[in-house]
Amino acid sequence: xxxxxxxxxxxxxxxxILKVVALGPIHGYAIAQxxxxxxxxxxxxxxxxxxxxLHRLEDRGWLKADxxxxxxxxxxxxxxxxxxxxKQLEAEVKNWEQLINAVALILRTAx
Amino acid sequence: MRWxxxxxxxxxxxxxxxxxxxxxxxxxxADYIATGMKxxxxxxxxxxxxxxxxxxxxxxxDVGKGRHVEVAIQNFRYALRRLVKNPGFTTVAILSLALxxxxxxxxxxLIDAVMIRTLPIEHPEQLVLxxxxxxxxxxxxxxxxxxxxxxxxxxxxxxxxxxxxxxALVTTFAFVPMGFTNTx
Numbered sequence: 001x002x003x004x005x006x007x008x009x010x011x012x013x014x015x016x017i018l019k020v021v022a023l024g025p026i027h028g029y030a031i032a033q034x035x036x037x038x039x040x041x042x043x044x045x046x047x048x049x050x051x052x053x054l055h056r057l058e059d060r061g062w063l064k065a066d067x068x069x070x071x072x073x074x075x076x077x078x079x080x081x082x083x084x085x086x087k088q089l090e091a092e093v094k095n096w097e098q099l100i101n102a103v104a105l106i107l108r109t110a111x
Numbered sequence: 112m113r114w115x116x117x118x119x120x121x122x123x124x125x126x127x128x129x130x131x132x133x134x135x136x137x138x139x140x141a142d143y144i145a146t147g148m149k150x151x152x153x154x155x156x157x158x159x160x161x162x163x164x165x166x167x168x169x170x171x172x173d174v175g176k177g178r179h180v181e182v183a184i185q186n187f188r189y190a191l192r193r194l195v196k197n198p199g200f201t202t203v204a205i206l207s208l209a210l211x212x213x214x215x216x217x218x219x220x221l222i223d224a225v226m227i228r229t230l231p232i233e234h235p236e237q238l239v240l241x242x243x244x245x246x247x248x249x250x251x252x253x254x255x256x257x258x259x260x261x262x263x264x265x266x267x268x269x270x271x272x273x274x275x276x277x278x279a280l281v282t283t284f285a286f287v288p289m290g291f292t293n294t295x
Contacts, residue, residue, distance in 0.1 A: 027134070028131060028134075028135055029134065029135045029138040029139065032135075046162070047132070047135060047160075047161050047162065047167055048162055048166065048167050048170070051131070051132065051135075051167050051170070051171050052167070052170035052171050052173075052174060055171040056174045056175070059174050059175040059178070067127075074134060074137075075130065075134075076131070077127065077131045077134070
Protein backbone atom coordinates (compact mmCIF):
# COMPACT_ATOMS: atom_id res chain seq x y z
CA UNK A 1 0.00 0.00 0.00
CA UNK A 2 1.35 3.41 -0.83
CA UNK A 3 1.92 5.94 1.95
CA UNK A 4 -0.97 8.10 0.78
CA UNK A 5 -3.49 5.28 0.75
CA UNK A 6 -2.40 4.05 4.13
CA UNK A 7 -2.99 7.48 5.65
CA UNK A 8 -6.35 7.60 3.95
CA UNK A 9 -7.30 4.19 5.29
CA UNK A 10 -6.33 4.98 8.86
CA UNK A 11 -9.16 7.44 9.37
CA UNK A 12 -11.77 5.16 7.90
CA UNK A 13 -10.51 1.75 8.99
CA UNK A 14 -12.91 1.42 11.94
CA UNK A 15 -15.87 2.30 9.77
CA UNK A 16 -14.85 -0.13 7.01
CA ILE A 17 -14.37 -2.98 9.49
CA LEU A 18 -17.72 -2.28 11.18
CA LYS A 19 -19.40 -2.22 7.77
CA VAL A 20 -17.92 -5.56 6.70
CA VAL A 21 -18.70 -7.18 10.04
CA ALA A 22 -22.28 -5.85 9.82
CA LEU A 23 -22.84 -8.31 6.95
CA GLY A 24 -22.51 -11.24 9.38
CA PRO A 25 -20.02 -12.90 11.77
CA ILE A 26 -16.64 -13.05 10.13
CA HIS A 27 -13.01 -13.78 11.09
CA GLY A 28 -10.05 -11.44 10.73
CA TYR A 29 -8.58 -13.00 7.62
CA ALA A 30 -11.90 -12.83 5.78
CA ILE A 31 -12.34 -9.19 6.83
CA ALA A 32 -9.02 -8.31 5.19
CA GLN A 33 -9.98 -10.29 2.05
CA UNK A 34 -13.42 -8.69 1.86
CA UNK A 35 -12.10 -5.16 2.17
CA UNK A 36 -9.52 -5.86 -0.50
CA UNK A 37 -12.06 -7.46 -2.86
CA UNK A 38 -14.87 -4.94 -2.40
CA UNK A 39 -12.49 -2.01 -2.87
CA UNK A 40 -11.13 -3.76 -6.00
CA UNK A 41 -7.65 -4.02 -4.49
CA UNK A 42 -7.59 -0.33 -3.57
CA UNK A 43 -7.22 -1.19 0.11
CA UNK A 44 -4.70 -3.84 1.07
CA UNK A 45 -5.20 -4.29 4.77
CA UNK A 46 -2.07 -4.97 6.79
CA UNK A 47 -2.32 -7.37 9.72
CA UNK A 48 -0.39 -4.82 11.72
CA UNK A 49 -3.34 -2.46 11.58
CA UNK A 50 -6.21 -4.95 11.24
CA UNK A 51 -5.78 -6.90 14.47
CA UNK A 52 -5.11 -3.99 16.81
CA UNK A 53 -8.17 -2.31 15.27
CA LEU A 54 -10.31 -5.42 15.84
CA HIS A 55 -9.19 -5.66 19.43
CA ARG A 56 -9.83 -1.96 19.94
CA LEU A 57 -13.35 -2.22 18.53
CA GLU A 58 -14.01 -5.26 20.73
CA ASP A 59 -12.69 -3.39 23.76
CA ARG A 60 -15.07 -0.52 23.09
CA GLY A 61 -18.00 -2.92 22.91
CA TRP A 62 -18.73 -2.33 19.23
CA LEU A 63 -17.75 -5.86 18.24
CA LYS A 64 -18.15 -9.10 20.11
CA ALA A 65 -16.03 -12.13 19.40
CA ASP A 66 -16.86 -15.83 19.41
CA UNK A 67 -14.73 -18.86 18.73
CA UNK A 68 -16.34 -20.99 16.04
CA UNK A 69 -15.24 -23.65 13.59
CA UNK A 70 -14.68 -22.60 9.98
CA UNK A 71 -15.75 -24.65 6.92
CA UNK A 72 -12.42 -26.42 7.14
CA UNK A 73 -13.09 -27.33 10.77
CA UNK A 74 -10.51 -25.04 12.32
CA UNK A 75 -11.25 -22.84 15.31
CA UNK A 76 -11.27 -19.17 14.42
CA UNK A 77 -12.27 -15.98 16.16
CA UNK A 78 -15.42 -14.66 14.55
CA UNK A 79 -16.38 -11.05 15.06
CA UNK A 80 -19.99 -9.83 15.11
CA UNK A 81 -21.55 -6.40 15.42
CA UNK A 82 -23.16 -5.42 18.73
CA UNK A 83 -26.16 -3.06 18.90
CA UNK A 84 -23.75 -0.40 20.16
CA UNK A 85 -21.50 -1.12 17.16
CA UNK A 86 -24.43 -0.74 14.76
CA LYS A 87 -25.18 2.68 16.20
CA GLN A 88 -21.51 3.64 15.92
CA LEU A 89 -21.44 2.49 12.29
CA GLU A 90 -24.51 4.57 11.46
CA ALA A 91 -22.97 7.63 13.11
CA GLU A 92 -19.68 7.16 11.28
CA VAL A 93 -21.33 6.65 7.90
CA LYS A 94 -23.36 9.82 8.48
CA ASN A 95 -20.21 11.75 9.38
CA TRP A 96 -18.43 10.37 6.37
CA GLU A 97 -21.21 11.39 3.99
CA GLN A 98 -21.28 14.89 5.43
CA LEU A 99 -17.51 15.08 5.05
CA ILE A 100 -17.40 13.98 1.40
CA ASN A 101 -20.35 16.23 0.55
CA ALA A 102 -18.56 19.20 2.06
CA VAL A 103 -15.30 18.33 0.28
CA ALA A 104 -17.17 17.87 -3.01
CA LEU A 105 -18.87 21.23 -2.60
CA ILE A 106 -15.56 22.98 -2.09
CA LEU A 107 -13.93 21.22 -5.03
CA ARG A 108 -16.82 22.09 -7.33
CA THR A 109 -17.14 25.75 -6.41
CA ALA A 110 -13.40 26.31 -6.40
CA UNK A 111 -13.17 25.54 -10.11
CA MET B 112 -14.08 -7.43 29.28
CA ARG B 113 -13.70 -5.88 32.68
CA TRP B 114 -10.23 -5.07 33.94
CA UNK B 115 -10.29 -7.74 36.66
CA UNK B 116 -11.43 -10.39 34.18
CA UNK B 117 -8.64 -9.26 31.92
CA UNK B 118 -6.22 -9.74 34.80
CA UNK B 119 -7.34 -13.27 35.60
CA UNK B 120 -7.70 -14.34 32.01
CA UNK B 121 -4.43 -12.94 30.76
CA UNK B 122 -3.03 -16.38 29.95
CA UNK B 123 -6.16 -17.33 28.05
CA UNK B 124 -6.20 -14.03 26.15
CA UNK B 125 -2.59 -14.57 25.18
CA UNK B 126 -3.41 -18.03 23.83
CA UNK B 127 -6.39 -16.70 21.90
CA UNK B 128 -4.29 -13.94 20.39
CA UNK B 129 -1.72 -16.48 19.27
CA UNK B 130 -4.37 -18.78 17.78
CA UNK B 131 -6.04 -15.88 15.99
CA UNK B 132 -2.87 -14.62 14.32
CA UNK B 133 -1.70 -18.15 13.48
CA UNK B 134 -5.06 -18.82 11.83
CA UNK B 135 -4.61 -15.73 9.68
CA UNK B 136 -1.13 -16.80 8.63
CA UNK B 137 -2.19 -20.38 7.83
CA UNK B 138 -5.18 -19.13 5.86
CA UNK B 139 -2.93 -16.88 3.80
CA UNK B 140 -0.52 -19.77 3.14
CA ALA B 141 -3.42 -22.01 2.09
CA ASP B 142 -4.69 -19.32 -0.29
CA TYR B 143 -1.27 -18.91 -1.88
CA ILE B 144 -0.99 -22.67 -2.33
CA ALA B 145 -4.42 -22.64 -3.96
CA THR B 146 -3.08 -20.21 -6.55
CA GLY B 147 -0.41 -22.74 -7.42
CA MET B 148 2.44 -21.67 -5.16
CA LYS B 149 4.77 -24.20 -3.56
CA UNK B 150 4.42 -24.69 0.20
CA UNK B 151 7.82 -23.20 1.04
CA UNK B 152 7.29 -20.18 -1.19
CA UNK B 153 3.75 -19.65 0.14
CA UNK B 154 4.97 -19.80 3.72
CA UNK B 155 7.83 -17.40 3.05
CA UNK B 156 5.60 -14.91 1.28
CA UNK B 157 2.88 -15.01 3.95
CA UNK B 158 5.44 -14.49 6.70
CA UNK B 159 6.96 -11.61 4.80
CA UNK B 160 3.60 -9.92 4.33
CA UNK B 161 2.52 -10.52 7.89
CA UNK B 162 5.62 -8.85 9.26
CA UNK B 163 6.46 -9.14 12.91
CA UNK B 164 3.92 -11.28 14.76
CA UNK B 165 5.26 -10.01 18.07
CA UNK B 166 4.73 -6.40 17.10
CA UNK B 167 1.10 -7.08 16.13
CA UNK B 168 0.59 -8.93 19.41
CA UNK B 169 2.13 -6.07 21.34
CA UNK B 170 -0.26 -3.60 19.73
CA UNK B 171 -3.26 -5.83 20.42
CA UNK B 172 -2.23 -6.12 24.07
CA ASP B 173 -1.90 -2.36 24.37
CA VAL B 174 -5.51 -1.85 23.31
CA GLY B 175 -7.51 -0.08 25.98
CA LYS B 176 -4.59 0.45 28.34
CA GLY B 177 -4.53 4.22 27.94
CA ARG B 178 -8.29 4.32 27.98
CA HIS B 179 -8.46 2.86 31.50
CA VAL B 180 -6.28 5.66 32.80
CA GLU B 181 -8.47 8.14 30.97
CA VAL B 182 -11.63 6.67 32.47
CA ALA B 183 -10.05 6.73 35.93
CA ILE B 184 -9.21 10.42 35.57
CA GLN B 185 -12.74 11.14 34.35
CA ASN B 186 -14.22 9.33 37.33
CA PHE B 187 -11.95 11.20 39.71
CA ARG B 188 -12.98 14.54 38.25
CA TYR B 189 -16.63 13.60 38.39
CA ALA B 190 -16.25 12.64 42.07
CA LEU B 191 -14.59 15.98 42.84
CA ARG B 192 -17.36 17.91 41.07
CA ARG B 193 -20.05 16.05 43.00
CA LEU B 194 -18.26 16.69 46.29
CA VAL B 195 -18.03 20.41 45.59
CA LYS B 196 -21.71 20.53 44.66
CA ASN B 197 -22.74 18.81 47.88
CA PRO B 198 -20.81 20.48 50.73
CA GLY B 199 -22.96 18.96 53.52
CA PHE B 200 -22.26 15.43 52.44
CA THR B 201 -18.61 16.28 51.82
CA THR B 202 -18.23 17.66 55.36
CA VAL B 203 -19.81 14.58 56.94
CA ALA B 204 -17.70 12.26 54.81
CA ILE B 205 -14.44 14.08 55.60
CA LEU B 206 -15.29 14.26 59.32
CA SER B 207 -16.08 10.56 59.54
CA LEU B 208 -12.86 9.74 57.69
CA ALA B 209 -10.87 12.02 60.00
CA LEU B 210 -12.47 10.48 63.08
CA UNK B 211 -11.93 6.96 61.81
CA UNK B 212 -8.30 7.53 60.90
CA UNK B 213 -7.68 9.41 64.17
CA UNK B 214 -9.20 6.68 66.30
CA UNK B 215 -7.21 4.02 64.46
CA UNK B 216 -3.98 5.95 64.91
CA UNK B 217 -4.61 6.40 68.63
CA UNK B 218 -5.38 2.72 69.17
CA UNK B 219 -2.38 1.68 67.15
CA UNK B 220 -0.09 4.03 69.09
CA LEU B 221 -1.30 2.40 72.31
CA ILE B 222 -0.91 -1.15 71.02
CA ASP B 223 2.49 -0.31 69.57
CA ALA B 224 3.73 1.00 72.92
CA VAL B 225 2.23 -1.80 75.00
CA MET B 226 2.55 -4.88 72.81
CA ILE B 227 4.69 -4.42 69.74
CA ARG B 228 7.69 -2.35 70.74
CA THR B 229 10.28 -4.17 72.82
CA LEU B 230 11.07 -3.08 76.37
CA PRO B 231 13.42 -0.11 76.68
CA ILE B 232 16.31 -2.19 78.03
CA GLU B 233 19.69 -3.06 76.61
CA HIS B 234 19.05 -6.58 75.23
CA PRO B 235 15.31 -7.08 75.07
CA GLU B 236 15.79 -10.29 73.07
CA GLN B 237 17.61 -11.86 76.04
CA LEU B 238 14.73 -11.24 78.41
CA VAL B 239 13.08 -14.41 79.72
CA LEU B 240 10.03 -14.95 81.87
CA UNK B 241 10.28 -17.74 84.39
CA UNK B 242 7.24 -19.83 84.95
CA UNK B 243 6.45 -22.93 86.93
CA UNK B 244 4.29 -25.90 86.06
CA UNK B 245 2.70 -27.77 88.94
CA UNK B 246 1.97 -31.43 88.52
CA UNK B 247 -0.97 -31.48 90.87
CA UNK B 248 -2.67 -28.46 89.31
CA UNK B 249 -3.84 -28.02 85.73
CA UNK B 250 -1.93 -25.34 83.87
CA UNK B 251 -3.70 -22.03 83.60
CA UNK B 252 -4.79 -21.45 80.03
CA UNK B 253 -3.63 -17.87 79.94
CA UNK B 254 -1.13 -16.64 82.43
CA UNK B 255 -1.53 -13.12 81.13
CA UNK B 256 2.11 -12.74 80.11
CA UNK B 257 1.93 -14.16 76.67
CA UNK B 258 3.76 -17.37 77.49
CA UNK B 259 2.86 -21.02 77.57
CA UNK B 260 5.32 -21.58 80.33
CA UNK B 261 3.12 -22.05 83.33
CA UNK B 262 2.52 -19.72 86.24
CA UNK B 263 5.04 -16.90 86.63
CA UNK B 264 4.24 -16.44 90.33
CA UNK B 265 6.73 -17.37 93.06
CA UNK B 266 7.17 -16.81 96.75
CA UNK B 267 9.77 -14.20 97.76
CA UNK B 268 12.05 -16.90 99.17
CA UNK B 269 12.02 -18.77 95.92
CA UNK B 270 12.81 -15.57 94.03
CA UNK B 271 15.80 -14.96 96.29
CA UNK B 272 17.04 -18.47 95.56
CA UNK B 273 16.71 -17.81 91.83
CA UNK B 274 18.65 -14.59 92.21
CA UNK B 275 21.43 -16.18 94.24
CA UNK B 276 21.95 -19.25 92.10
CA UNK B 277 21.49 -17.60 88.74
CA UNK B 278 24.27 -18.86 86.51
CA ALA B 279 22.67 -18.46 83.12
CA LEU B 280 21.32 -14.94 83.16
CA VAL B 281 22.83 -11.53 83.80
CA THR B 282 20.37 -10.62 86.48
CA THR B 283 17.00 -11.53 87.91
CA PHE B 284 14.15 -9.28 88.86
CA ALA B 285 10.61 -9.75 90.00
CA PHE B 286 7.55 -7.65 89.31
CA VAL B 287 4.07 -7.30 90.68
CA PRO B 288 1.20 -6.48 88.34
CA MET B 289 -0.72 -3.54 89.71
CA GLY B 290 -4.37 -2.91 89.11
CA PHE B 291 -5.56 0.64 88.72
CA THR B 292 -8.63 1.84 90.47
CA ASN B 293 -10.24 5.10 89.70
CA THR B 294 -10.85 6.79 93.02
CA UNK B 295 -11.95 10.22 91.91
